[in-house]
Amino acid sequence: MHVSEIDTPALVVDLDILERNLARVAGYAREHGLRLRPHTKTHKSVRLARRQIAMGAVGLTVAKVSEAEVMLAAEPDDLLVAYPIVGHTKLLRLTQVARQTRVTVALDSTCAARQLSDAARVAQVEIGVLAEVDVGLGRVGVSAGEPLLALARAIQKLPHLRFAGIAFYPGHIKTLDESGRRALAQVSDLVRGILGDFLATGIEIGIVSGGSTPTLFHSHEIHGLTEIRPGTYVFNDLNTMRSGACALEDCAATVLATVVSTARPGQMIIDGGSKTFSSDRLANSSEVTFGHLVEAPGARFHKMNEEHGFIDLADAEAAFGVGDRVRVIPNHICVAVNLHEKVYGVRGETVEEVWPVDARGKLQ
Amino acid sequence: MHVSEIDTPALVVDLDILERNLARVAGYAREHGLRLRPHTKTHKSVRLARRQIAMGAVGLTVAKVSEAEVMLAAEPDDLLVAYPIVGHTKLLRLTQVARQTRVTVALDSTCAARQLSDAARVAQVEIGVLAEVDVGLGRVGVSAGEPLLALARAIQKLPHLRFAGIAFYPGHIKTLDESGRRALAQVSDLVRGILGDFLATGIEIGIVSGGSTPTLFHSHEIHGLTEIRPGTYVFNDLNTMRSGACALEDCAATVLATVVSTARPGQMIIDGGSKTFSSDRLANSSEVTFGHLVEAPGARFHKMNEEHGFIDLADAEAAFGVGDRVRVIPNHICVAVNLHEKVYGVRGETVEEVWPVDARGKLQ
Numbered sequence: 193m194h195v196s197e198i199d200t201p202a203l204v205v206d207l208d209i210l211e212r213n214l215a216r217v218a219g220y221a222r223e224h225g226l227r228l229r230p231h232t233k234t235h236k237s238v239r240l241a242r243r244q245i246a247m248g249a250v251g252l253t254v255a256k257v258s259e260a261e262v263m264l265a266a267e268p269d270d271l272l273v274a275y276p277i278v279g280h281t282k283l284l285r286l287t288q289v290a291r292q293t294r295v296t297v298a299l300d301s302t303c304a305a306r307q308l309s310d311a312a313r314v315a316q317v318e319i320g321v322l323a324e325v326d327v328g329l330g331r332v333g334v335s336a337g338e339p340l341l342a343l344a345r346a347i348q349k350l351p352h353l354r355f356a357g358i359a360f361y362p363g364h365i366k367t368l369d370e371s372g373r374r375a376l377a378q379v380s381d382l383v384r385g386i387l388g389d390f391l392a393t394g395i396e397i398g399i400v401s402g403g404s405t406p407t408l409f410h411s412h413e414i415h416g417l418t419e420i421r422p423g424t425y426v427f428n429d430l431n432t433m434r435s436g437a438c439a440l441e442d443c444a445a446t447v448l449a450t451v452v453s454t455a456r457p458g459q460m461i462i463d464g465g466s467k468t469f470s471s472d473r474l475a476n477s478s479e480v481t482f483g484h485l486v487e488a489p490g491a492r493f494h495k496m497n498e499e500h501g502f503i504d505l506a507d508a509e510a511a512f513g514v515g516d517r518v519r520v521i522p523n524h525i526c527v528a529v530n531l532h533e534k535v536y537g538v539r540g541e542t543v544e545e546v547w548p549v550d551a552r553g554k555l556q
Numbered sequence: 557m558h559v560s561e562i563d564t565p566a567l568v569v570d571l572d573i574l575e576r577n578l579a580r581v582a583g584y585a586r587e588h589g590l591r592l593r594p595h596t597k598t599h600k601s602v603r604l605a606r607r608q609i610a611m612g613a614v615g616l617t618v619a620k621v622s623e624a625e626v627m628l629a630a631e632p633d634d635l636l637v638a639y640p641i642v643g644h645t646k647l648l649r650l651t652q653v654a655r656q657t658r659v660t661v662a663l664d665s666t667c668a669a670r671q672l673s674d675a676a677r678v679a680q681v682e683i684g685v686l687a688e689v690d691v692g693l694g695r696v697g698v699s700a701g702e703p704l705l706a707l708a709r710a711i712q713k714l715p716h717l718r719f720a721g722i723a724f725y726p727g728h729i730k731t732l733d734e735s736g737r738r739a740l741a742q743v744s745d746l747v748r749g750i751l752g753d754f755l756a757t758g759i760e761i762g763i764v765s766g767g768s769t770p771t772l773f774h775s776h777e778i779h780g781l782t783e784i785r786p787g788t789y790v791f792n793d794l795n796t797m798r799s800g801a802c803a804l805e806d807c808a809a810t811v812l813a814t815v816v817s818t819a820r821p822g823q824m825i826i827d828g829g830s831k832t833f834s835s836d837r838l839a840n841s842s843e844v845t846f847g848h849l850v851e852a853p854g855a856r857f858h859k860m861n862e863e864h865g866f867i868d869l870a871d872a873e874a875a876f877g878v879g880d881r882v883r884v885i886p887n888h889i890c891v892a893v894n895l896h897e898k899v900y901g902v903r904g905e906t907v908e909e910v911w912p913v914d915a916r917g918k919l920q
Contacts, residue, residue: 324819
């Protein structure tokens with residue numbers, strides 16, 4: 193199949209770039225002795241998870257029990273659910289997953305830990321637990337110090353749980369500029385303090401799981417880190433590029449779109465909007481753009497409706513007519529992938545493979 | 557099934573409100589002699605399309621050929637594809653749909669019209685065409701006056717096409733405040749002028765299809781309008797409420813979510829973010845909120861990641877713990893529905909029906 197036969201809008205992945213991205217991060221993790229546990233929320237595809245495992249990933253990360261169920265097909269040695277799992281239905285399903293592979297959950301409350309312990313007891317399985325600590329983002333995670341130690345002790349006491357270590361996400365670091373490097377050093381100091389606390393109390397820590405996309409290639413600078421769980425690196429996107437963690441030529445995924453209207457001078461409308469790209473704005477920027485046009489970097493994708501992308505052509509390097517096709521690098525690839533049923537893997541102008549987004553829309 | 561048995565996050569529709577919304581718009585259209593052709597992009601469900609037809613809708617509107625294919629199952633007498641359909645693959649599929657029911661396409665270029673004519677000729681079908689005119693939004697649509705007449709003449713000359721009238725979308729009118737009413741009067745004047753132009757040239761116009769959500773109940777004030785194609789009214793949302801076209805108690809759809817973390821004082825995290833609600837901000841407002849919490853209207857849903865909703869509880873009317881459930885009215889229900897596999901229809905605390913979002917993610 194030739195690229196020109198793909199109907200639009202469609203998600204197209206350059207396989208050369210994808211493979212380079214996979215190899216780069218696998219190599220980085222190997223070089224620094226970090227265990228790589230990719231977050232599958234980006235690609236949501238069993239096929240890519242298998243590739244990550246084949247290239248040395250020690251396991252997979254998911255955000256949802258339903259994603260864990262899907263990812264069992266990639267036969268991971270273990271699965272980290274990096275999300276507090278709450279509620280009877282989910283816990284029941286989680287214990288069923290735990291019958292098939294080793295499962296670890298990151299959580300931040302004794303309430304969630306107790307529910308998990310109860311479910312594991314009923315199902316007669318053991319589940320690993322990471323205590324989630326907040327290192328500055330202010331999302332999930334208890335504070336370092338006594339709250340974290342108290343959570344760890346509570347987990348240790350609960351039957352059928354195995355306290356495995358700590359997890360954190362320094363998502364407050366948006367770029368590795370001077371202030372970002374300072375923030376990373378602070379995270380490292382905080383983790384050093386935490387490990388000291390645990391050592392003093394005699395609680396053993398196996399896993400220190402952390403890192404974020406902007407800090408990805410500086411993860412080894414975080415004291416005591418044993419494991420990273422990057423997701424976006426497989427495809428990269430405009431946010432990753434702007435954060436400094438990749439170059440534009442490392443962006444493997446584009447949305448292929450067709451020009452459907454040029455009725456208004458200086459503007460064109462493409463056949464994708466918020467239901468194709470998501471309406472995620474650029475992270476950490478007041479600039480309003482919804483993607484980068486490969487064929488005309490000066491064109492401004494400044495507005496969208498559900499199925500319409502508005503492209504301002506005032507500074508565009510090329511002219512376009514109805515029926516022309518353009519490729520757009522999205523702001524945030526993880527939410528864009530979730531809107532597509534399948535992905536076209538291309539090499540040059542040839543579609544080599546088409547894979548399903550297996551865990552697309554798995555919300556529970 | 558009881559509401560408490562629904563796993564979260566989930567899209568829940570109050571059937572009493574849904575039925576009231578369906579009846580209100582059907583009644584409005586009947587009262588004013590307007591043909592109602594609901595846009596199915598909001599619910600994407602065959603079941604709801606059938607209900608709309610049963611309540612008097614003359615046909616259905618879709619934005620994509622793939623949506624048209626899905627909606628054939630609702631057995632509409634005719635289908636309007638309110639989107640310029642461009643490219644061989646889509647046109648071939650469209651002509652197959654046209655073998656099964658009457659199809660009309662709204663388009664704004666002779667290029668698109670010519671492609672459509674060619675495809676219809678090959679398939680030996682006749683396809684209706686509405687000439688899309690821009691009445692102020694600056695999205696698709698040619699200008700009124702000579703460009704519109706030229707497009708209409710081109711369509712009339714093309715074989716296998718039936719020039720059926722005009723379509724427009726006054727999406728630039730955000731609320732019906734004084735300036736909105738003025739803008740609506742301008743649209744009406746513009747349409748009056750267009751109809752005069754056509755009369756003068758002897759080109760017959762059957763369909764004048766227009767209207768938008770904020771102007772929905774004022775559609776009869778647009779001169780010569782024959783047909784409305786509202787979508788959002790079945791569920792309504794925060795945007796509709798803010799535009800003045802519905803009250804909060806007319807919002808039928810909420811996302812049911814669970815509190816998964818309260819680790820940070822004054823904040824809670826719910827188990828839905830941009831992959832559950834979409835990242836659509838409020839239309840026409842600088843206020844940053846991603847939804848209205850039914851249980852605590854003062855709570856501020858001010859930030860989201862993919863699977864995390866950040867709720868600021870500083871002004872909340874209630875306290876919440878891990879495991880509590882809340883209902884959230886989304887900003888924009890059309891993009892939220894597209895992220896869900898199914899919808900729970902509830903009456904009181906009972907789940908009466910569960911329906912699939914049949915055309916979810918149909919992008920091509």
